[in-house]
Amino acid sequence: MSDGPKLKIDWIACNGYGVCEAAAPDLIVLDDWGYPILPDGVVPRELLGQAKKAVNDCPMVALSWENKATLAGGRIERLRGRR
Amino acid sequence: MQPIERLLAGPPLDGDPETMSQHHARLGGLPDVPAAQMIAALEATGLLGRGGAGFPVGRKWRAIYEQNDAETPVIVANGAEGEPESAKDRVLLAHRPHLVIDGAILAARTLGADRVELYLGREHTQAVKAVKDAVARRPKGEQKLLHVVEAPIGYVAGESTAVVHYVNSKDARPMTTPPRMSERGVRNRPTLVQNVESLAQVALIARYGPDWFKERGRGKNRGTSLVTIAGPVVHEGVAEIDLGTTLGELVELAGGLTSTPQAALIGGYFGTWAPIGTAWDMPLDPESLKAAGLTFGCGLIRLLDAKSCGVDYSSRIMDFLSAGSALQCGPCKYGLADLAGASARVASFGAKHTDLYDLERWCGLVTGRGACRHPDGAAQQMSTALAVFADDFASHADRRRCLAASAPVGARR
Numbered sequence: 001m002s003d004g005p006k007l008k009i010d011w012i013a014c015n016g017y018g019v020c021e022a023a024a025p026d027l028i029v030l031d032d033w034g035y036p037i038l039p040d041g042v043v044p045r046e047l048l049g050q051a052k053k054a055v056n057d058c059p060m061v062a063l064s065w066e067n068k069a070t071l072a073g074g075r076i077e078r079l080r081g082r083r
Numbered sequence: 084m085q086p087i088e089r090l091l092a093g094p095p096l097d098g099d100p101e102t103m104s105q106h107h108a109r110l111g112g113l114p115d116v117p118a119a120q121m122i123a124a125l126e127a128t129g130l131l132g133r134g135g136a137g138f139p140v141g142r143k144w145r146a147i148y149e150q151n152d153a154e155t156p157v158i159v160a161n162g163a164e165g166e167p168e169s170a171k172d173r174v175l176l177a178h179r180p181h182l183v184i185d186g187a188i189l190a191a192r193t194l195g196a197d198r199v200e201l202y203l204g205r206e207h208t209q210a211v212k213a214v215k216d217a218v219a220r221r222p223k224g225e226q227k228l229l230h231v232v233e234a235p236i237g238y239v240a241g242e243s244t245a246v247v248h249y250v251n252s253k254d255a256r257p258m259t260t261p262p263r264m265s266e267r268g269v270r271n272r273p274t275l276v277q278n279v280e281s282l283a284q285v286a287l288i289a290r291y292g293p294d295w296f297k298e299r300g301r302g303k304n305r306g307t308s309l310v311t312i313a314g315p316v317v318h319e320g321v322a323e324i325d326l327g328t329t330l331g332e333l334v335e336l337a338g339g340l341t342s343t344p345q346a347a348l349i350g351g352y353f354g355t356w357a358p359i360g361t362a363w364d365m366p367l368d369p370e371s372l373k374a375a376g377l378t379f380g381c382g383l384i385r386l387l388d389a390k391s392c393g394v395d396y397s398s399r400i401m402d403f404l405s406a407g408s409a410l411q412c413g414p415c416k417y418g419l420a421d422l423a424g425a426s427a428r429v430a431s432f433g434a435k436h437t438d439l440y441d442l443e444r445w446c447g448l449v450t451g452r453g454a455c456r457h458p459d460g461a462a463q464q465m466s467t468a469l470a471v472f473a474d475d476f477a478s479h480a481d482r483r484r485c486l487a488a489s490a491p492v493g494a495r496r
Contacts, residue, residue, distance in 0.1 A: 011412035011454045012259050031448050033417035 006041040006066040007051060013062035023057045024050035041066060086336060087299065087323045089307050090283050096178050096321070100213040103220040106181040113185055116289050118193045122148055125285065127293035129305055134161055134241070134278030135351060135381045136456075137369050140285070146265045147194050147273045156196040157269040159250065160187040162214075162279040163204045163234045163241030166351045167403070169383045171309035172279050174321040176203065176210035179283060180217035186282025188225055189289050190275055198228060200250050200269065204241075205233035238352075238407030242455045243276040245409070256409040257455035280309050301327025304368040308379075314386030315342040326368035330384060333367065345389040345487065346471050350380025352400050353460020356393070356467040359386070378463070392487045394479050397468030398426035404461040415458040418449035422465055434480035442469060442476075 016034035027047045028036045043051040055063050093101050093109055101109075116124070126141030147156050160183060164172040176183060187199045201218070203211050211233060218229045232250055234240045240255035247268040249255035268274025284306065288296050297305040304326045310333065313319050317338025324333060330347060334340060347362040349355055355377040357365070365372065369379040387393055405419035422445050425438040446466040449458040469476055475486045 009452075010259050011414070011452060012257075014413060016413045031414065031418075032421070032445070033413055035413040035417075035452070037448075037452075 005043045005048065005051070007038055007043060007055070008041055008064060008066040009036060009038060010062045010064070013060045015060050017059055019057045019059060020054040020063050024054040027051055028054060087307050087325055089287060089299070089323060090175065090179065090182065090280070090309060091323045093179065096174065100178055100180055100217065103181055103217070110290060113188060114289050116189070118148065121189065121193045121289060124288055124293045128288055128296045130281065130284055130288070130296070131304065131369055132278055133280040133284070133308065133382065135353065137379060140277070140281055143265065143275065143277070144190070144194065147275055150266070150273055154272045156194045156273040156275060158187055158190045158194065158196045158199045159246055159269065159274060159276045160199065160201045160279050160282055161241060161243065161246055161276050162210065163202055163246065164207065165204065165236070165238040165241045166381050166383060168313050168385055169311045169351060169381045171311050171321045171382055173204065173207040173210045175280055175283060175309060176207070177213045180213045182283040182286050183279045184217055184221060184229065185286035186284070188228070189285055190277065190282065191228055194275060198269070199230065201229060201231045202234050202246050202250065203231065204236065206236050238404065239409050239455065239457050242457065244455060246276055247274055256411055257457070259454045299325050300368070301325055302366055302368050303370045308382055310367065310382040310384060312337050312384045315340055315344055315388050316386065317341060324367065327366040327371065329364050329366055331363045333384065343389045344386040346387045346393055348383070348385040348387065348464070350378040351383045352404060352464060354378050354380040354383065355463060356397070356471040358471050390487060392430070392475065392485050393468060393472035394475050394485070395430040397465060397472065398423070398430040401426045401461065401465055404457070404464070408457060412453040414449045414452040418445055419458060419461050421445055422449070422461070426465065429476060429479045432479060432483040439476060439480050
């Protein structure tokens with residue numbers, strides 16, 4: 001699944017608000033200091049909705065897609081357009 | 084074992100910087116090497132960058148060379164050397180400034196750059212003076228390219244994105260990548276950030292060719308390297324060795340031991356600890372060290388005396404690296420501070436019962452979670468210390484006793 005949709009964190013932008021964990025509890029856990037842990041960033045298909053919400057909800061715009069182009073059929077792009 | 088003299092050939096290191104005329108008499112002028120040939124030569128040598136990360140120099144140059152329709156590149160010669168116990172870059176700059184400048188000019192000519200930033204640690208006053216004096220002696224055409232930048236004091240100020248950040252906006256904190264520096268660095272132009280020793284090697288390769296370069300060295304990594312040896316040896320300081328020279332031979336070159344070592348920190352404060360039994364016959368080259376789970380890093384070898392406390396030493400390094408964080412990324416800002424706090428408690432016999440467990444866990448937790456590799460390096464030093472000094476960490480935490488120290492309990496801090 002290494003070529004599936006992947007999330008990345010801009011560590012300088014991230015302030016550890018934890019909004020992403022609230023949005024994607026099955027995908028993201030927080031470390032001892034409140035910063036998100038994304039083991040390899042790969043998002044399983046069934047959690048795309050949560051991941052999308054986490055990306056959109058981050059107040060620091062620190063969470064983003066690493067490989068937008070490879071997202072299945074531009075699904076995420078469509079979701080974003082609908083917002 | 085005889086000292087190797089390539090980078091350090093020429094006038095003695097306890098004297099003045101090599102002058103332009105001495106440099107010319109010894110090595111001749113700057114050769115005119117076509118760009119494609121220069122890059123092919125660098126690739127043929129297998130030269131790895133000497134700033135710490137060990138990225139192949141030829142590949143780095145080619146990445147910039149082959150960018151089509153890109154803007155005019157910029158060269159940054161990185162001589163910040165924020166590593167406190169390493170001295171090889173400052174010694175090279177202070178004594179062979181023209182060799183480094185030659186390498187930087189060759190980079191500019193090869194890559195078509197119109198600007199060379201000589202990025203120096205402002206605390207290395209001898210190096211700064213030697214380079215400024217040397218620039219003033221260069222031909223007028225070169226002087227127009229060369230700009231001396233005095234970097235602020237700080238461990239991460241030498242990190243390549245921090246270097247570019249400082250040159251651009253006087254802020255020596257690392258930046259998020261991408262964009263890669265090779266694509267958009269100084270003034271948004273493609274930028275080659277290259278360690279000063281690497282550039283000095285280039286100056287010799289341009290003159291004598293890759294086959295000459297590969298005559299030295301023992302293992303897969305060819306050539307010579309500058310290293311800094313510190314600890315219980317007769318002559319602490321900078322030496323030039325064949326890559327693949329063993330630690331034992333380096334100690335001999337440094338005049339032998341003055342007391343019995345128990346362990347070695349190899350690669351720098353972001354490097355790796357090894358017990359002396361493992362380290363002694365270890366070939367000092369990136370490939371061999373990597374195979375043994377160690378790192379060549381910036382070429383620092385710090386021996387730790389059998390009577391010195393490894394728990395205390397590694398804890399002090401942790402404290403230094405935590406203080407050296409740019410405080411931009413959460414896991415680095417808070418994680419390194421917690422690692423420093425917990426290791427200091429253990430070292431001073433005041434460990435909480437969770438400290439050893441947390442030290443191990445936090446090392447894993449900060450790794451790979453920052454804009455730069457500062458937390459990774461700090462965790463690497465700590466986690467190898469936890470392994471090499473495992474008994475002593477346990478003794479400090481559980482029995483409130485130091486195994487190494489002859490000093491009484493509580494007297495070490």
